[in-house]
Amino acid sequence: MINENLLEVEQRIQAACDRVGRNRSEVTLIAVSKTKPTSMIREAYELGMRHYGENKVQELVDKYEELNNELKEPIYFHQIGHLQRNKVKYIIDKVALIHSVDSLRLALQIEEEASKKNIISDILIEVNIAEEETKFGVTADQVQPLIEEILKLPHIRVRGLMTIAPFVENPEKNRMYFKKLRELNVDIKSKNIDNNGNDNLILDILSMGMTGDFEVAIEEGATMVRVGTGIFGERSYH
Numbered sequence: 001m002i003n004e005n006l007l008e009v010e011q012r013i014q015a016a017c018d019r020v021g022r023n024r025s026e027v028t029l030i031a032v033s034k035t036k037p038t039s040m041i042r043e044a045y046e047l048g049m050r051h052y053g054e055n056k057v058q059e060l061v062d063k064y065e066e067l068n069n070e071l072k073e074p075i076y077f078h079q080i081g082h083l084q085r086n087k088v089k090y091i092i093d094k095v096a097l098i099h100s101v102d103s104l105r106l107a108l109q110i111e112e113e114a115s116k117k118n119i120i121s122d123i124l125i126e127v128n129i130a131e132e133e134t135k136f137g138v139t140a141d142q143v144q145p146l147i148e149e150i151l152k153l154p155h156i157r158v159r160g161l162m163t164i165a166p167f168v169e170n171p172e173k174n175r176m177y178f179k180k181l182r183e184l185n186v187d188i189k190s191k192n193i194d195n196n197g198n199d200n201l202i203l204d205i206l207s208m209g210m211t212g213d214f215e216v217a218i219e220e221g222a223t224m225v226r227v228g229t230g231i232f233g234e235r236s237y238h
């Protein structure tokens with residue numbers, strides 16, 4: 001099942017790239033494996049998938065510890081769910097990218113733990129671009145001031161923006177949000193160009209698009225799409 005699903009998702013990514021003249025290599029597919037067993041990750045790994053998204057710290061750590069030593073090539077875990085400050089220490093040296101930074105307090109904690117391990121942590125700012133009350137993330141207005149503060153922290157590299165668009169039946173309804181996130185990223189990049197070229201501000205990643213809307217997100221400039229159900233099937237929560 002995973003094989004067929006991956007082939008289909010891959011074809012849809014390619015088709016979306018073709019529609020807007022983008023190169024397939026500009027888009028990283030993150031297989032969202034939350035709630036799914038490591039046997040399914042192994043299966044996807046055999047098929048070439050290297051990037052996995054997890055929501056819960058404990059689950060990420062367990063899967064990392066089981067798989068990281070066993071696999072021949074690297075596997076990259078992404079923290080895509082809300083992150084509590086007291087859990088940063090468990091994942092800081094196990095994640096490739098934290099997608100969900102939404103406060104200076106969280107960034108300060110990441111700084112502290114990254115500095116202890118002497119590593120530089122790659123992060124994205126989570127933006128609640130549709131301003132939904134139920135969602136985490138900062139508003140568009142808060143992104144630039146937050147980044148300015150984070151740039152004072154030497155062990156954090158700001159790689160871009162992430163959003164979770166509203167749940168919709170028709171993905172076209174999210175097009176304007178994806179467009180907004182891309183414009184915000186471009187805007188902040190241009191504002192900071194003269195900012196004596198801080199090496200820790202890169203802004204090369206736009207993490208947006210899930211099973212229901214990743215094609216529209218790619219058409220609007222996503223460089224990372226997070227696909228769970230479309231690869232691993234429906235999730236059941238107990």
Ligand SMILES: *Cc1c(COP(=O)(O)O)cnc(C)c1O
Nearest residue numbers: 032080210211226227228229230
């Ligand atoms: C669960 C989740 C996804 C994947 O959702 P699907 O609709 O199953 O593709 C993507 N991003 C985040 C932040 C998630 O929590």
